[in-house]
Amino acid sequence: MRRRVLQGCLAVLSVLSLSLSCARPADADPLPPFQLEPVALEARMDACMAGQVGLDEVLMGWVKIRTGEIRRWRCWSLKHMMLDNADRNAHNPYVHLVDFMRCADEVISYGFPxxxxxxxxxxxxxxxxxxxxxxxxxxxxxxxxxxxxYTVGRDDQWSACANSL
Structure with a gap:
């Protein structure tokens, strides 16, 4: 009996080990100093919206590990998302900012082109x-x-995007 329990535990551990070793590695990392820090991002966004920084100021950035490509989210993009809304609702990253950061990171890191x-x-x-x-x-x-x-369907579904499997 004890031997069967031990064999069962070993089987579960080997399956778990195999599933973890097959996990897909991240394709992108935040660009230094743009770690996923919501307080720092909100301060950069506030300065952007107040006109205290230039339109080309980088708010968030990533580097694709496999290719070395750099992706940057700039002040002008935030202003477009928030203010160019004559024919649509604003895409508001301030709604659940932490989830917006996680959603944006996942889309840019793993999104299908x-x-x-x-x-x-x-x-x-x-x-x-x-x-x-x-x-x-x-x-x-x-x-x-x-x-x-942005999200399609309902606006600003950052939490649903960030917390999905």
């Missing part, structure tokens, strides 16, 4: 809640800048 409306752009897609939720980060392929980040 799709064509965007502009031929110089790529839309990175991340589905969540099965297929009912979708987060999109649009990247300018020429500069590496993040043009916009």
């Amino acid at each position: 799709r064509p965007a409306s502009n031929p110089d752009y790529t839309a990175l897609h991340k589905q969540f809640n099965g297929t009912s939720g979708l987060a999109i980060a649009v990247i300018n392929d020429l500069t590496g800048d993040v043009v916009t980040i």
Whole structure:
């Protein structure tokens, strides 16, 4: 009996070890000094919205480990997300800022590339809640800048995106 329990435990541990060793490594890391620090990001965003920094100020950034490509989310993109809303609701990263950071990180790190409306752009897609939720980060392929980040369906579903499996 004791031997069977030990064999069962060893089998479970070997399956767990195999599943962890097959896990997909991260494709992107935050650019220094842009670690996922919500207080620092909110301060940068506030300075951007108040006009205290230039439009090209980097708010968040990533480097793709495998390719060395750099992705930057700049002040002008935040202003576009918040203010260019004549035909849509604002894409508000202030709503659950920590979840916005995690969602943006996941979309930019793992999002599936799709064509965007502009031929110089790529839309990175991340589905969540099965297929009912979708987060999109649009990247300018020429500069590496993040043009916009948003969710489809309901606005600002950052928490659902960040907490999905």
